[in-house]
Amino acid sequence: xxxxxxxxxxxxxxxxxxxxxxxxxxxxxxxxxxxxxxxxxxxxxxxxxxxxxxxxxxxxxxxxxxxxxxxxxxxxxxxxxxxxxxxxxxxxxxxxxxxxxxxxxxxxxxxxxxxxxxxxxxxxxxxxxxxxxxxxxxxxxxxxxxxxxxxxxxxxxxxxxxxxxxxxxxxxxxxxxxxxxxxxxxxxxxxxxxxxxxxxxxxxxxxxxxxxxxxxxxxxxxxxxxxxxxxxxxxxxxxxxxxxxxxxxxxxxxxxxxxxxxxxxxxxxxxxxxxxxxxxxxxxxxxxxxxxxxxxxxxxxxxxxxxxxxxxxxxxxxxxxxxxxxxxxxxxxxxxxxxxxxxxxxxxxxxxxxxxxxxxxxxxxxxxxxxxxxxxxxxxxxxxxxxxxxxxxxxxxxxxxxxxxxxxxxxxxxxxxxxxxxxxxxxxxxxxxxxxxxxxxxxxxxxxxxxxxxxxxxxxxxxxx
Amino acid sequence: xxxxxxxxxxxxxxxxxxxxxxxxxxxxxxxxxxxxxxxxxxxxxxxxxxxxxxxxxxxxxxxxxxxxxxxxxxxxxxxxxxxxxxxxxxxxxxxxxxxxxxxxxxxxxxxxxxxxxxxxxxxxxxxxxxxxxxxxxxxxxxxxxxxxxxxxxxxxxxxxxxxxxxxxxxxxxxxxxxxxxxxxxxxxxxxxxxxxxxxxxxxxxxxxxxxxxxxxxxxxxxxxxxxxxxxxxxxxxxxxxxxxxxxxxxxxxxxxxxxxxxxxxxxxxxxxxxxxxxxxxxxxxxxxxxxxxxxxxxxxxxxxxxxxxxxxxxxxxxxxxxxxxxxxxxxxxxxxxxxxxxxxxxxxxxxxxxxxxxxxxxxxxxxxxxxxxxxxxxxxxxxxxxxxxxxxxxxxxxxxxxxxxxxxxxxxxxxxxxxxxxxxxxxxxxxxxxxxxxxxxxxxxxxxxxxxxxxxxxxxxxxxxxxxxxxxxxxxxxxxxxxxxxxxxxxxxxxxxxxxxx
Numbered sequence: 001x002x003x004x005x006x007x008x009x010x011x012x013x014x015x016x017x018x019x020x021x022x023x024x025x026x027x028x029x030x031x032x033x034x035x036x037x038x039x040x041x042x043x044x045x046x047x048x049x050x051x052x053x054x055x056x057x058x059x060x061x062x063x064x065x066x067x068x069x070x071x072x073x074x075x076x077x078x079x080x081x082x083x084x085x086x087x088x089x090x091x092x093x094x095x096x097x098x099x100x101x102x103x104x105x106x107x108x109x110x111x112x113x114x115x116x117x118x119x120x121x122x123x124x125x126x127x128x129x130x131x132x133x134x135x136x137x138x139x140x141x142x143x144x145x146x147x148x149x150x151x152x153x154x155x156x157x158x159x160x161x162x163x164x165x166x167x168x169x170x171x172x173x174x175x176x177x178x179x180x181x182x183x184x185x186x187x188x189x190x191x192x193x194x195x196x197x198x199x200x201x202x203x204x205x206x207x208x209x210x211x212x213x214x215x216x217x218x219x220x221x222x223x224x225x226x227x228x229x230x231x232x233x234x235x236x237x238x239x240x241x242x243x244x245x246x247x248x249x250x251x252x253x254x255x256x257x258x259x260x261x262x263x264x265x266x267x268x269x270x271x272x273x274x275x276x277x278x279x280x281x282x283x284x285x286x287x288x289x290x291x292x293x294x295x296x297x298x299x300x301x302x303x304x305x306x307x308x309x310x311x312x313x314x315x316x317x318x319x320x321x322x323x324x325x326x327x328x329x330x331x332x333x334x335x336x337x338x339x340x341x342x343x344x345x346x347x348x349x350x351x352x353x354x355x356x357x358x359x360x361x362x363x364x365x366x367x368x369x370x371x372x373x374x375x376x377x378x379x380x381x382x383x384x385x386x387x388x389x390x391x392x393x394x395x396x397x398x399x400x401x402x403x404x405x406x407x408x409x410x411x412x413x414x415x416x417x418x419x420x421x422x423x424x425x426x427x428x429x430x431x432x433x434x435x436x437x438x439x440x441x442x443x444x445x446x447x448x449x450x451x452x453x454x455x456x457x458x459x460x461x462x463x464x465x
Numbered sequence: 466x467x468x469x470x471x472x473x474x475x476x477x478x479x480x481x482x483x484x485x486x487x488x489x490x491x492x493x494x495x496x497x498x499x500x501x502x503x504x505x506x507x508x509x510x511x512x513x514x515x516x517x518x519x520x521x522x523x524x525x526x527x528x529x530x531x532x533x534x535x536x537x538x539x540x541x542x543x544x545x546x547x548x549x550x551x552x553x554x555x556x557x558x559x560x561x562x563x564x565x566x567x568x569x570x571x572x573x574x575x576x577x578x579x580x581x582x583x584x585x586x587x588x589x590x591x592x593x594x595x596x597x598x599x600x601x602x603x604x605x606x607x608x609x610x611x612x613x614x615x616x617x618x619x620x621x622x623x624x625x626x627x628x629x630x631x632x633x634x635x636x637x638x639x640x641x642x643x644x645x646x647x648x649x650x651x652x653x654x655x656x657x658x659x660x661x662x663x664x665x666x667x668x669x670x671x672x673x674x675x676x677x678x679x680x681x682x683x684x685x686x687x688x689x690x691x692x693x694x695x696x697x698x699x700x701x702x703x704x705x706x707x708x709x710x711x712x713x714x715x716x717x718x719x720x721x722x723x724x725x726x727x728x729x730x731x732x733x734x735x736x737x738x739x740x741x742x743x744x745x746x747x748x749x750x751x752x753x754x755x756x757x758x759x760x761x762x763x764x765x766x767x768x769x770x771x772x773x774x775x776x777x778x779x780x781x782x783x784x785x786x787x788x789x790x791x792x793x794x795x796x797x798x799x800x801x802x803x804x805x806x807x808x809x810x811x812x813x814x815x816x817x818x819x820x821x822x823x824x825x826x827x828x829x830x831x832x833x834x835x836x837x838x839x840x841x842x843x844x845x846x847x848x849x850x851x852x853x854x855x856x857x858x859x860x861x862x863x864x865x866x867x868x869x870x871x872x873x874x875x876x877x878x879x880x881x882x883x884x885x886x887x888x889x890x891x892x893x894x895x896x897x898x899x900x901x902x903x904x905x906x907x908x909x910x911x912x913x914x915x916x917x918x919x920x921x922x923x924x925x926x927x928x929x930x931x932x933x934x935x936x937x938x939x940x941x942x943x944x945x946x947x948x949x950x951x952x953x954x955x956x957x958x959x960x961x962x963x964x965x966x967x
Contacts, residue, residue, distance in 0.1 A: 317535035402854040428852040451852030465830040
């Protein structure tokens with residue numbers, strides 16, 4: 001019997017479309033027939049059918065609600081409005097049918113019924129859709145710009161975070177476990193939807209478990225469905241979250257495991273549980289890698305890169321995700337100042353330029369100063385002397401300058417100190433004299449590496465034991 | 466056997482004979498047809514290929530397997546110098562200072578440490594052996610280094626120590642394989658192969674993965690420690706020698722001039738190009754490229770491998786001995802190779818197996834001499850890379866396949882002539898320096914006698930994961946499909962060791 005009930009219940013999404021169709025058809029016909037009034041009889045029949053099927057839909061809907069574990073809160077408006085829709089179809093039928101004995105209905109204007117039905121059918125249908133597809137179903141595909149106008153911003157998954165300073169004071173359950181559950185599980189296992197009769201919104205629900213019993217065996221993650229189902233193969237029928245939903249990260253799964261393995265305490269802090277920091281790395285806010293400028297640049301067309309490579313340049317993207325490139329003349333020792341012009345097509349994207357061991361002269365500085373995002377510049381083992389190097393001052397991201405093995409002259413050194421972002425200059429093997437004492441650079445100050453390190457001979461060098 | 470049986474037997478034989486022929490025609494029609502159809506389609510493709518070149522999209526990698534590729538994430542370093550001390554140096558005489566062990570010198574090892582354990586050579590109850598070196602804290606970091614490494618102690622602030630690396634192998638061969646391929650069994654690609662496969666190489670005239678051994682012995686695990694495993698063989702390490710021809714047979718044969726060689730290669734390439742125009746097989750282009758690269762290498766390799774042109778003070782700093790095979794020469798070469806855009810330089814030194822069975826294998830004598838051999842070169846390497854601005858984009862790793870026991874080795878249960886220690890993989894020391902590494906850091910803590918890890922134990926996989934991280938890879942995503950499943954360097958393990966990252 002239960003099976004039949006469930007089956008009828010599951011036919012609800014199909015059956016509901018019959019009254020919808022009849023009501024819409026009848027309303028359209030009513031509009032079409034508003035002057036001639038030729039189709040009144042047909043209209044009556046249509047509303048009669050609408051009433052019959054709306055009633056069936058109500059019954060099947062009720063069975064669906066009973067059979068699939070929806071909470072009453074979720075379905076109540078849809079349920080009541082469904083019944084009201086059936087009722088209004090009946091009233092409309094009675095209003096239209098000639099044989100009706102109920103007088104007071106005849107006095108109500110038909111238009112009132114029509115508009116009520118139009119409203120009811122749209123709104124009830126929408127509520128039903130919300131239950132099956134989720135309330136964000138229609139908004140979800142919209143572009144983010146429109147979403148933000150509607151005030152429903154894009155759903156961004158935010159990993160719970162810990163604070164570097166007081167991570168040990170965070171309560172494992174409150175600050176990590178529950179946020180992870182909220183993000184990954186609660187959309188189905190909540191008081192409204194309660195799939196598998198399981199609620200994971202708060203302590204009581206978690207401890208109560210679902211239709212297959214409790215989901216936590218304290219201290220035994222492997223036997224706890226809450227953990228064990230997460231690590232089943234994705235294709236496995238029992239894998240959670242379902243295959244098509246976003247999956248928790250390895251670190252998040254590890255947190256759930258640790259939590260269960262430590263008696264699934266709801267109030268102990270990480271420190272009290274004596275857990276190691278290693279477990280939580282993923283949850284500390286990431287330090288941004290600010291080596292390279294934080295500016296967006298256009299992607300370089302493939303054939304532009306190919307053309308540069310054909311000219312002998314070594315071209316490499318910074319990473320698969322970045323449009324910035326590194327350029328090196330390692331395979332092009334003949335590079336000279338005039339060859340620089342072939343780089344103009346990618347001047348915004350070059351962040352790393354290695355012109356070491358090439359034929360460049362001091363005229364190169366002015367050309368290099370046209371690369372706005374340049375961060376690392378290597379001019380080592382070339383003939384530059386530093387004349388005109390001040391033109392590089394306008395490179396606002398230049399951090400690292402290698403002049404090792406050049407003829408760089410000491411008189412130009414003070415110019416480099418004016419460069420705003422420049423952090424390190426390599427001057428090993430240049431005419432610049434190394435001062436007797438080099439101070440350790442302060443934070444944000446330019447460090448000049450004069451090189452010339454040596455390892456003085458010591459007595460033990462030649463002792464053989 | 467009666468006649469009936471014989472008849473049945475004969476009937477069965479006949480049936481079987483009939484089956485072998487008919488089976489093929491009858492049962493395999495569909496299969497054969499499928500095969501034929503497949504090759505028809507294929508030939509269709511190559512037929513079209515002749516007329517329509519655009520149908521074949523060649524990637525750069527098809528033509529040049531060493532073409533450089535962008536890492537998935539921004540990398541901290543672009544090259545690696547891996548210094549491997551084959552034989553396993555004693556961490557207790559170099560970096561892991563254990564004053565308590567000194568006090569317990571010559572006392573019997575507690576049973577609790579021996580129960581259920583197997584050592585390579587130790588039998589019965591060995592005695593504990595105190596540190597044979599004197600330790601001091603050095604630099605601003607205050608990290609401990611012994612007096613066996615007086616030069617290194619001056620550059621100690623450049624490196625980050627891992628004091629509790631763990632391996633589950635206690636014999637050299639498997640442990641070396643594990644350290645270099647992520648598996649103690651043969652068949653996996655070495656780290657250098659993974660890296661060159663993933664990133665390619667910058668210099669078109671040099672191999673991307675160069676191996677330098679200090680002469681004498683090669684690692685116990687053989688050349689598999691720089692092998693390419695299931696990766697294409699172009700990614701295997703190229704062993705270069707600092708004495709004689711850097712690469713065997715790199716010289717032109719007698720009577721063959723450079724020009725003749727060039728025209729030979731040009732002629733072969735022309736034939737190959739015609740072949741490509743006919744069949745459009747990218748393998749042919751790759752082959753053309755290989756010939757050209759080999760030709761270029763003939764001049765480029767001897768040039769980079771020549772250390773005679775280095776200035777005298779540089780030779781002194783490294784302590785090189787031109788014309789010989791030595792670790793010092795290899796350190797200088799490593800710097801030159803990295804400077805010239807080689808992706809991965811692997812150094813192997815040998816003679817670190819301090820069992821105490823001979824003078825050279827004693828932890829107080831031979832080990833000290835070995836330390837002197839590497840002390841100057843490694844310190845010079847770090848300083849030289851630094852002054853050239855290369856240290857910030859290079860990862861230097863020092864380590865071995867495992868460490869040594871706090872107990873004195875008692876081979877066959879007898880006291881030995883020299884002081885020695887047995888193989889021990891529970892907790893040993895490695896260090897890293899270079900780009901993305903937290904200078905002066907030290908992670909991991911061993912117990913009072915240095916037997917096992919108390920805190921910060923890291924595995925070989927963790928070390929690999931960290932290397933991959935610095936090179937711009939997520940070690941879990943960087944895979945190669947082989948035998949029906951994706952393989953990765955770290956197998957199913959490995960965590961990035963954030964404690965030593967800047």
